[in-house]
Amino acid sequence: MxxxxxxxxxxxxxxxxxxxxxxxxxxxxxxxxxxxxxxxxxxxxxxxxxxxxxxxxxxxxxxxxxxxxxxxxxxxxxxxxxxxxxxxxxxxxxxxxxxxxxxxxxxxxxxxxxxxxxxxxxxxxxxxxxxxxxxxxxxxxxxxxxxxxxxxxxxxxxxxxxxxxxxxxxxxxxxxxxxxxxxxxxxxxxxxxxxxxxxxxxxxxxxxxxxxxxxxxxxxxFVFGTELVIWTALGGRGTILGPVLGTIGIDYLSASLSGQLPFLWKLIVGALFVAMIILLPNGLAGLVGKILPRSKGSRGEGGPLRQAQVMQAPQDVVDKPPLLTIHDLGKSYGSLNVLQGINLTVQPGELVSLVGPNGAGKTTLMRCLSDGTESISGSVSVRGANIAGLAPDAIVALGVGRKFQVASVFDSLTVAECLRMARAARYRPSLVHSSQELDLPSAAVEILKLTALDGMLDRPVSALSHGLKQSLELTMVVALEPQLILLDEPTAGLTKTERMTIGTILKKLTGELGLAAILVEHDLDFVREISSRIVVLHQGQLVLDGTVQDVVNSELVKAIYSGGAHD
Ligand SMILES: Nc1ncnc2c1ncn2[C@@H]1O[C@H](COP(=O)(O)OP(=O)(O)OP(=O)(O)O)[C@@H](O)[C@H]1O
Structure with missing residues (x-):
């Protein structure tokens, strides 16, 4: 042409x-x-x-x-x-x-x-x-x-x-x-x-x-800027063909009609806009997509799964600062003191469960550990470095991975693409090539195998069950090769089998690979089974820090959970 x-x-x-x-x-x-x-x-x-x-x-x-x-x-x-x-x-x-x-x-x-x-x-x-x-x-x-x-x-x-x-x-x-x-x-x-x-x-x-x-x-x-947006929408945004077809088609039609029907053309184009929005919500590109058969491999493929690195347990722990040090941490929203005087250290290999009733401040504490831009009093240090002022991406670079309460993944991508995203900060993604291989640390590969996600690498994330999305997010966090993992209720809404799988993974990550984890969890049986240490938060204060036995036998904890312990 x-x-x-x-x-x-x-x-x-x-x-x-x-x-x-x-x-x-x-x-x-x-x-x-x-x-x-x-x-x-x-x-x-x-x-x-x-x-x-x-x-x-x-x-x-x-x-x-x-x-x-x-x-x-x-x-x-x-x-x-x-x-x-x-x-x-x-x-x-x-x-x-x-x-x-x-x-x-x-x-x-x-x-x-x-x-x-x-x-x-x-x-x-x-x-x-x-x-x-x-x-x-x-x-x-x-x-x-x-x-x-x-x-x-x-x-x-x-x-x-x-x-x-x-x-x-x-x-x-x-x-x-x-x-x-x-x-x-x-x-x-x-x-x-x-x-x-x-x-x-x-x-x-x-x-x-x-x-x-x-x-x-x-x-x-501004009018021209708006027209560009409309042409893009009518052509089909999120495709390259759509905006090209939409713009050329509509601009050419407008120019032709304005000459032949000087008074009617705007009305006709307006009616066409409305008709297309109703009949073709995905624009012209959507129509072309329906007519032409979809080419195979148009989505990113999972490709062969490779174990790029073996996650090593951190060594020489003795002379190094603790992985995490929280000193006199306080956080308030206006006059509401959500956290007060929190002191805590976490060493490699520990699986610390953070428990406490609703509203105790557990999620707020996790946020303060993973986002240095939160305004707090006191200090939080990761491997000796104060995180004050650091955005979440910079804290990830220090070795902290965070899993959210509600599975936080990318619904428009496939499982493999989500996992590649977890490696994108480490290996700069190509502007031209689409990787066909998946380089993951051995621990992440093991989670994929345990959860059967290794057989679903090409599956769109939107098609995964809630439990699989939780497992995928955990795999993405582990793929960051963190030294400390923060997990906010990772078993919420999971079946018993899925909970057991997550428990096995966490025990392996901490016990065998030497990572540290802080786990917010309401399921006390699960906590008892997997934790090396339990910390109890109540009304923003750390009221108990001990072994599983200490916490299980504590009258204070029983009182807190029965609603009897108040200031
Ligand atoms: N952005 C905010 N603005 C004002 N108050 C907040 C904000 N975030 C949390 N809070 C308050 O801080 C307190 C602690 O909330 P947080 O979510 O940390 O508790 P939690 O222990 O994680 O509870 P749950 O177990 O229900 O998730 C609550 O009283 C909550 O209303």
Whole structure:
């Protein structure tokens, strides 16, 4: 089509399709951010406009020699890319909430449009810039150039989303908290993605400024940013083909109808939008997917399971600081003191159960041990390093793995892909290749075998039972090769057999492999069976720290559990 289109398409079609293909490049970037990484953005129009204005301003005010054309090309990519870093940092940097990104992406096109309006002769104000010399190409030449660029962008995006790094985006979309507790810095990844895609958008701006010969404030605006989101949604987000089909189809249809039916076209396009949303909720790509048979191996395959490393028991314990030291820890929410004066040390090989009635502060304590940004009094040290101020991913790097109460996995991925995610912080995922092998430490492989998950590596996680999801999350935590594992009610909702399996795994990890574990658990029979030590928390205070026998025979514990012990 790109090669032979100019032979049978008229001038109108060549013109409109060249523009549509440039817009389709933008829609692909919207889709990578929204469909894959879960970041809804209206801001791509702003980066596009900046790329187009940078080109038009160089060609208008400086000239159009080959060197200046090259300068325009470089600036069209570089300026949006640098702004992308700033926007990414504001959207996803420290302390940003999920709302920040969308609000900033709404404000950005409005600000850029106002700058274009108020730029006087530099930006051409409301008339924009026109009449500058462009690349010496015919209409057919521009059609081919934009087609090749769209193909290149779509192919690069397609390779990227199938690669290991592309799966990281899906993991972030599914469960950003789990990513952090697998040692991945989701903020940094999203900032990098925003910046690179801003650069790609700037490239589209360069093409547009040359192909159209005019750049105006509407090209940077919020309305255009919204149209890109709609085209992406109608095409089918979370696919690469969808946004390309949606954008080219709808933009071309709109251009044709606006000429032939000047008063009715908007109504017709609006009705089509509604019909497609009702009839094709997965967009045009969903329709294509239904018609074409799904190719085998389109999902990541489990591949051969390999035992990459053998987890070694930590040695030379004697001269080293304890694995975990909690000193006079306190935590309050407003006037509510949830934890007070907690002192605890944990050595390698210990399986410490943390018990106490509902609301005693057990989950809060686990959070304080795994997230150094929680405001606390006192201190928490892992292997002698104070964790104050460290985000969860940095604490994972110190050797702490955390399993949540409700299984925290990635529902859009397969079992194997989830496990690869647990290795992603250790081995940088490829931007191009999709691994077919699974390198796991021997302890993780053993859990897979014990739970029969080793036979389900290609299965989508969404199809797993509750118990298997719990086991998968535990395997992911063990795959981090931690020295200390924090487990919040790992047996909640499991059958007796599943509980026994988890108990066997925990005993092996601590007793044979020398890891330490802190386990929050309500099932006291389970606790009694597997613990090397039990710690009792009551009303935010540590009231007992002893052996299983000490706790079983304690009158205080009986009183606490019968509701009789109060301050
Ligand atoms: N973000 C928060 N803001 C205010 N109060 C909170 C917050 N998180 C926990 N709390 C309070 O802190 C206390 C301890 O809660 P926490 O969840 O740590 O208890 P728990 O021992 O884990 O209970 P359970 O066994 O029911 O899970 C409760 O009174 C709870 O309401």
């Amino acid at each position: 790109i090669a032979f289109g100019p032979a049978f398409l008229d001038r109108f079609a060549l013109n409109v399709l060249s523009r549509s293909m440039i817009y389709a490049m933008l829609a692909v970037t919207v889709d990578l951010l929204w469909g894959y990484a879960g970041v809804l953005t209206f801001g791509q129009a702003a980066f596009f406009g900046i790329g187009a204005y940078a080109t038009a301003m160089v060609l208008t005010h400086l000239g159009s020699s080959p060197e200046l054309m090259l300068l325009a090309f470089v600036l069209a990519i570089l300026v949006p890319l640098v702004l992308g870093v700033v926007v990414g940092w504001l959207s996803f940097g420290y302390g940003a909430t999920p709302l920040y990104a969308t609000v900033i992406s709404l404000v950005l096109p409005i600000v850029v449009t106002q700058v274009a309006f108020s730029g006087g002769q530099w930006t051409g104000s409301s008339s924009g810039l026109v009449g500058y010399a462009t690349l010496p190409l015919s209409l057919a030449g521009y059609f081919r150039l934009t087609g090749i660029c769209l193909l290149a962008v779509a192919a690069a995006a397609w390779i990227f989303v199938r690669s290991d790094a592309g799966k990281v985006l899906v993991a972030i979309r599914d469960n950003e908290a789990r990513c952090a507790y697998l040692g991945l810095n989701a903020s940094r990844i999203k900032i990098a993605l925003t910046a690179v895609l801003a650069g790609v958008t700037g490239l589209a701006g360069f093409l547009f400024a040359n192909a159209s010969g005019v750049v105006a404030p509407e090209n940077t605006g």
